[in-house]
Amino acid sequence: MAPAFPRLVLGLLVLSLCCEACKKVIFHVPSELEADMLVGRVDLKECLQSAEFISSSDGRFKVLEDGSVYTTSALSLSAEKKTFTILLKDIQEQVQKKIQVDLVKEEKKTPNKRHARDTVLKRTKRRWGPIPSVMIENSLGPFPLQIQQVQSDTAQNYTIYYSASGPGIDQDPKGLFYIERETGNIFATRAVDREQYPSFQIICFATTPDGYSPEVPLVHTIRIEDDNDNAPYFTQDHFEFCVPENSRPDLSGTKNRCIVFTGVFVGKVTAEDRDEPYTLHTTLKYRIVSQTPPITPAFSLHGDTGVISVLLPQLDRELVPSYTLLVEVRDMAGQPFGLCTTGTVVIKIEDTNDNAPSFKQLQYETRVEENRVNVEILRVSVVDLDEPGSPGSGAVYEIIRGNDDQAFEITTDKNTNEGILCVVKGLDYETAKQRILVIGVNNEAPYLLAPHSQQLSQSTSSVTVHVLDVDEGPVFKPCLLRLDVKECEDIGTAIGRYVAEDPENGNSEGIRYRIPPGQCNWINIDEKSGEVRTVRVLDRDIGEMRRGQCNVTVLAIDRNGKTGTGTIQVCIVPGNKNFPRITQTDYIMCRDRKPICLTAQDGDEAPYSAPFVYRITDRRLASMWKLTPHDDNSWYLSPKSDTPYGIYEIPVTVIDNGGKRGENIVRVNLCDCVTPTECDGRARQLSGGNVTLGLWAILAMILGSLLLLLILITICGCCGAGAMHRQVTDDCANHNLIISNTEAPGEEVMDQNIIPLQNTCDQGGYGVKTGEQQTFEMVKGRGHTLESVKGGGHQTLGSVKEGGGQTVMDTCRYSYSEWHNFTHPRLGEKVHLCRQDEEQKHSEDYLLSYNYEGKGSLAGSVGCCSDQHEEEALDFLDQLEPKFRTLAETCIKR
Template identity: 30%
Template sequence: MSRLMILFVLSFLQTMILVNGQSQLKGYLEDKEFTVQEEVRNTLIYQFLSRKVNSTFTLDGETDGVIEVDPHDGWLKAAGALDWEKRKVHKLKIQTLNELGHIVEGPFSITIIVEDVNDNLPVFNQSEYEGQVREKSRPGRVFLRVYATDADDPTTPNAQLSYSILKQIPDSTPKYFQINNSTGGISVTLNGSQLITAGKQYSLIVQVLDSAENPFSKTAIVKINVTENIWVAPPPQTIKENSTEPHPMKIAQVRWNDNEAVYELHQRDRYPRFPFYVDSIGDIYVREPLDREERSQYIFYVMAKSHNGIFTSQPLKIEVNVEDINDNPPVCPALVTIFEVQENEGIGSTIGDFRASDIDEEASLNSLLEYKLLEQSPTIPFDKIFYLQEITGQLQLQKTALNVQEADEYILKVEVSDRGVPTPLKTVCTIQVNVIDINDNIPIFEESDYGNVTIREDTQLQTVVMEIQAKDNDQPNTGSSLINYEIKEGDPHQMFIIETDRETNRGFVKIAKLLDFETMQEHRLVIHATNPEPLFAEVAYNDSSITQLTVFVLNVDEKPYFNETLYQKQVKEDVPVGTKLATITAIDPEGDSIRYSLQGDSRNWLRIDEYTGEMFTKALLDRETESHYRVTLIASEKNNPHMSASTIFHLFLEDVNDNPPRLAKSYFGTSFCHPVTKPESVVIEATDADAQRLTPFKFSLNPDEKDWKIGRINGTHAKLTMVRTDFEMKNYDVQVIINDQGTPPLESKVHIPVSICSCTSKNECDTPPEENSKLPSIGMALGILFGTLAVIGLIVAAVFISINQKKKKEGKAADARDPAETRPLDS
C-alpha cells in the first residue's frame, strides 16, 4: 500500500471519529441531530438516502457557507471549519426535489451542535497589577485580586480557569505569597506574615491556566509593595540581674500607627511584684533591679487604646529575660546527708547519689557543680574506701572493707564548687554513711486482703481510705527494715497514693485525685511492700509482700458544670433584635437534662433558650448606656433545680455612629462691644457621644451666611470670625453645621448666640441692645409693679364699699351665709 493511500485512510478514520453520537453514517431522510467538533475542516457528517430515484438533495438554513449537502449522493458535510464562538447550534432543513424542482421528500430538520474545542487563550483583564500589603498582615487575608476570562464554552474544562504563582521575585523558601486558585485572591502565607518587611518590593509572575487536556495559559505581573506596620512587638529583652544602672531604666518601646493611642501594660500571670510600666509615648521601663532567682522571665502584654478606652488592635507580647550572674554558692541538700550501705556490698556498689543545688541559672556554668571528696573519718581499716563521682555525685564503694563491728558509721567531707566566672563559689557538705546488717528479711503484710471499702465520689482529697501494715524483722531504723508501699495494679489513673509513717511502717491509702462514679465505679488495688535496700542475694519478695484492697465509689448527685469558665462576645450595638450571640453548654455528670436561665439582666437586653442554651438579643442595645454588659448564666438540673452552676457572660458592645456631633459647651453670653472696630472671632469646640469620636469634624455655615466665616483649627475646634465690622447693636444667632466622619456621616445644626452691645470701660455689656431684647428694663419693671399695686388697691376698695352696703341692707343674715368672706375685713 502506498504512503498516499495510508494517509488517505488515516484522514478518513479521523473524519469518522469526529462525528459523534451516531451508530452508522448513512440512512434515509428523517429528522436528525449531530454533534460536530469545531475547527475541523472537510468533515463528513452523514449520508442521507432517498426513497425516490432521480431526486436531488437540497439544504437550507444556518449553513454559514460552510455546511453543505451533495445533491446527488446526499453526503452532509462541513466543507470548512465550524466555530463554536460564532454559532453554537446550526438549524437546517434538508429535502429532495424531482427533475421539475418539486419537493419529493421533506423538509426534515437537521440540528448540528458544535462541540467546543480549546481554541481560546485565557486573558487577564490587566497585563500588570499593583498592590500593597502591610507587614505582619493576617495570613489568608486577600489584599489584591487578579481576574481572567476565557471565550471557550464555560460548561467545559476549556474555560474553567485556575490561578497559580509561577515565580516570586525576589525568590524565597518558603514562599511569602499565595493565591486562591479559583478566585485569584492574593494573600500572604504564614511565613510571609512573619518575614516580609516594610519597604520591600516583590513581583509575582501569576499564571492562569484553563483545564483542557491540552491547556492554554497566560501570565501577568503583580507588583507588591510592603508597607510598615509599626505596631510590632519588640524583640525579647535581656536584663542582667542586680543591675547597678540608674533606675527606672528604659528596656523597650512600642508605637501605635498614629499618635492618638494610650498605652497599658497587662500581666499574663499575676506576679507578686511587677516592676514595669509604660509611659504616654510607648516607652517601657523597669523600675528597679531584678533578681533572677526571684523570677527568671517576665511575660506581659502592652495594649493600645483610643482616648475613649477602646482597644485599637491585638496586644503585643513583651518578653523580658533576666540574665544570671554567679551570685549564689552551691547549697548542700541537708546539714548532714545520710546514706546506708550493707556490710557485704561489693566493689563498685552504689551507695547513693549526692546532689547539691545552686539556684543560679539552670544549665549554665554558674550552676554546673563539681564534687570533690576531701576527707573520710574514721580511716578504719584504711582511707579512701569511698569514691565520689565529680560531676554526677554518685557515691560508690571503692574497696570491700566494711565491717559493722569495726566501724558502723563514716563521715565524709565533700567540697562542692560551681564553675561561675570570674570566681567559682564553693561550699563544704557532710555525708554520713551508716554501715548496716544485710537485708535478709522481706516485709510481710498483716492482711493478705483488706476487703472492700465504699466511699462517696465527692470525698475530699487526702482522705484516708484504709490503713495497712506490714512487718520487717531486719535491723530497725535502716533501709533494710523501712517499708515502701506501691500500688502496682488497679489504679491506672493514679487516683490513690500511699504515705508511710517512718516510725511504725504503717501505710495510709489516701485519695490523690477526685473520684468519679461516672468514670469508674470500682478500683481493685494490688499493693506491694518493698525495702529501699536491695535484698540479700538468696532472698526474694513473694506473695507475703502483696495485699489487696477494693474501693467502691458511691454515686452522688453532682452539680452541672459549664464547658467553658468564661463566655464573652463582642457585637455592634446596632445588631437587630433576635441576633444570636452564643450557644451555652453545660453538662450534668449524671446525664440529667439541663435548664438554662439568666440573672442580672438589668436592662432586659438578652434572652436564653431554656432548653438549647442559645443566647439572643431581645431588645435594642446601646453602647452609650452600657458598653460592657455582664449577666450571670445559670444551668440547673431539670429534676433537681437546686443543683445548679453559674458563670459570667460578658457582652462587649462595639460602637456605631449613632450620635451626631454637638457643642462641647454652651456659648450663651458671647458678646462684643459696639461699635466693632475689628473682625472679632469665637472659638467653638465640638464633641461626639460615640465611643470613638469620629473626628476630624467638618465645620461649615449656611450658604446664605454673609456676615461670618468659619475656619478649622483642628479635628474638634473651629474659629467663627466676622466678615465685616458694621454690626448693629442687637443679638445675633449664627447657625453652624457640624459633620462627623462616621459611616454614614451624621450632621447637626447648632446655634451660637452673639450679642453686640454697648460696653463699660471694662469692655463688658452695659445695657442690652434695644432690638431683640426680651428682658425688661428696671424702669419698666417698677412701672409694672406700681401699676399692678394700684389696680389691686382699687379692687379692694370696691369690695369693701360693696360689703358695707350689704351689711346695712341685710344685716347679720348675710354675714352668716358667707362668714369666710367677711373674716379678713373684721381682723
C-alpha cells in the first residue's frame, strides 16, 4: 500500500494542471505574410476571463493582450492550411486553456486586363508609417541585417533622401543601426541583448536635396524580441523551513474541476528569470529532484507556486530530525527543452511533546536524621525521548502521596533534569521511624499525542525515607510565645511563663532557662520555673519602646548540655496614662457672644483618647455658662443670655474614653466690645474696672429702673401740657444731626419719622423696636413723658403722647444701667417668644440676619438692638469730614 500512495499523489498533481480546449478560430490570409502583419483578432475573454500568461505554440506568431495576432517575421504558406495554438494560463486559479487557430490561404484572383493599368498605377500601401520593427536578440546575422524599410509617397514626385537619429544611431549604443540614404532601408550592425536594451525609438526624416521636408518626422520603434537566453535562478542560495512533527496532510475538494491537494504549509521557494515577462521564457515550473534521507517522500512541491507542503502523515523528529530537498526550477513551463537551475531546501522537524518522561527506577530508598531541616536526601532521574532542553523534555516532579504534613519538597535541577528531594520540616523519630512517598513526573509542555497513539500515562516511583534517632535538646512549645504587657506596669510584674520539654520523655525536669545578652532589656526569666517578669517600666513614648514590640530569644539547657531555643514576643499594650488637657484656656468674648470652641488633646491611643466629654464643675458658673458638643475632640462654651460682662475663671473637666479626668481652668473675659483688641486684657465696664454683677445686683437695678419710671409718670401727671420743653442744645445736635443741604440752610425737620434719640447727649442713643412700634426716645417739639406703657402685654419704656399733654423737663441724663436693666430682659423675652412661634411669623420683626461686610466702624452697630453704652462711643461725630459737617449744621437749631 505504501508505494501506491505517492503514485496517487503524483496523479493528483498532474490533474491539477489539466487543460480545456476553447472554440477554434479560423483566419483567411494571403499566401505571403510580411513581418509584423496583423493576422486577425481572437476574443480571449470568451475562453478565459482572466489570463495571466498568453503565449503561442508557434514562435512566428505573437499574441497581444487584446487578442491581436501578429507575425514576427515574413513567411509564406506552402500548404493550404496552417495551424497553431494560443495558450492561456491563470496561475492563481491553476487553470490553463488553449485556443486552436487555423490560417487558411486565400485564393488569388487574376484581375481583368482592361483594369490592369489601373491596378498597377494604384498605390496600395503607404510605407512612411510602418508598424514597429522587430529584431530577435542575440541574432547570428549575417550583418548588416535589414530589419525594416521606410518610404515616403512623395518619392514619386521628388527625389527623397532618408536619415535617422536617436538611440542606437547617434546616441548610445552608437552605430547599432543605420538607414540607407536613397532606399530608406534600416540595418542592424550587430547583435543586441534584450535584457540590456528591450527597445529603441528612432526618428526618421525624409527630405529633398534642397532641404525641403515633405513628410513629418517619423518616430519608429524597434522592439528586441526576447530569446530564451537566461536560465531561471532561485532568490536564495538555500532555503530553510521548520515544521512541527506529527503534522497531518490534508486532501480536500476540487477546484475548477481539478483535484487540488493541500497539506500543512511548510514554506515557499521562489525563483526569477530575466527573460521577457509573461512569456514561455519566464513561465517557471518547480519540482523536487531528490530527498535526503531517501525514504518515503515526506513533502510535496507545487509546480506553479513553489509552495512546499507536508505529504507524509507521520513526521517523527525522534526518527528523522531534518530533511534536505534538491529542487529544480525550469522555464518554458517545465518543458524538457527549457533552461533550469537547482537549489537546496532544508526542512527541520520541530519537536512536540509526544513522548512522556519515565523514571529510571521504580523504587528508591534513603535515610535522614531527625530534626534535620532544608537538607537534600535523594536525587531521581527520568528518561525522555523529546528534544533535550525543550519544554517537551523538561521534567516537573511532584509528591503524590505521603506528604500530608508538607515535610518534604521536590524540585527540578535545570542543568541535569533530575528531581531533588529535600526535608523542609524536621522529622520526629519518636513519631514515625520511616516515611513512604510516591512521586510522579510530567513535562513543562502539555502532551500532543502522535497520530494513532494511545493516551500517555504518568510515570510514578516510590521513595522510602528512614528516620534516624538523634539525642535532641529541649523543645519550647510553642516555639514563639506572645506576651502582652500593659503600658506603665510596675517593675517586676509577672506577665507569663515559658517552659521547654525534653522530646525523649516529654517532661521539663532539670531544664534551666536564660536570656542571652545583647537583646532589649525589658524582661527576665526565672532560671528554674521559666516565669517571665518585667525589669523596666514599659512606656511606648520612650525611644526604643516606640515600636511597641520586642522579640527576646530564650535558651533552654538540659542536664546533658543540649540546648533548645524559643522566642518571646513582648508587646506593649497602650494604656490610659495621660490626662486630656485643653490646648487653649484664655479667651476674650465680645458683645456678639460667639461661642468658644474648646479643644482637648490626649497623648494616649484609642480606646483611651477621644471622644471627650466636657463638664463645668462649679455649680454657680454652670448656671451662667453652658457646654455643647461639636465633635469628638471639641465642645462649644457659650454664656447664657443673662450672664453679665466680666472676667470668669471656669473650671472645666475633660473626661476621655477610658474615664480619665483632666481638670482645666478656662479664663474668659466677657467684654463689652466689638473686637477683642478693644479689651486689652481687661473687662470693659461702665466704670472701667473689672466688675462682675451678681443676681441680687441685677434685681436691684431692675427695681431702681421701675421706681424711676413711677416718679416720671407722676411728674407728667402733675405738670400736664404746661411743662417746659426739653431744650436740645446745639452742642447736642452737633453730635447727632447732620445738615443735608449744602446749598442753603434747610428747613427745620419736623417729620416724626426722623427723630433724634432722647439720651444721645451723654450715654448714646438706643432705639428698641418692639411688636407695637414703641420706642424710648425724645420727640422734638412735642410733650415728653417717661411712663410705663402696656404694649401687647409687654412693658416698654418710651414717649407716647402726640399732643395736649404737658411736657416734662429732664436733664438728658439716663444712665446706661437704667436703660440696660429695663430693656434687656424685655428684649430677651421678645426674642424668646419669637423663637417659640412654630410658624416663625414674628421672628422677622426681631431676629435679623446680616451678611458680613468687612470690619466694623467705630460707631458700632446701628440696628434696632444696638448695645452701645459708652459715653465716648459717638466721639467720631466730632471729627466729621467737610461734607458731613455741612450736613450736620443743617439740623442744628439756630
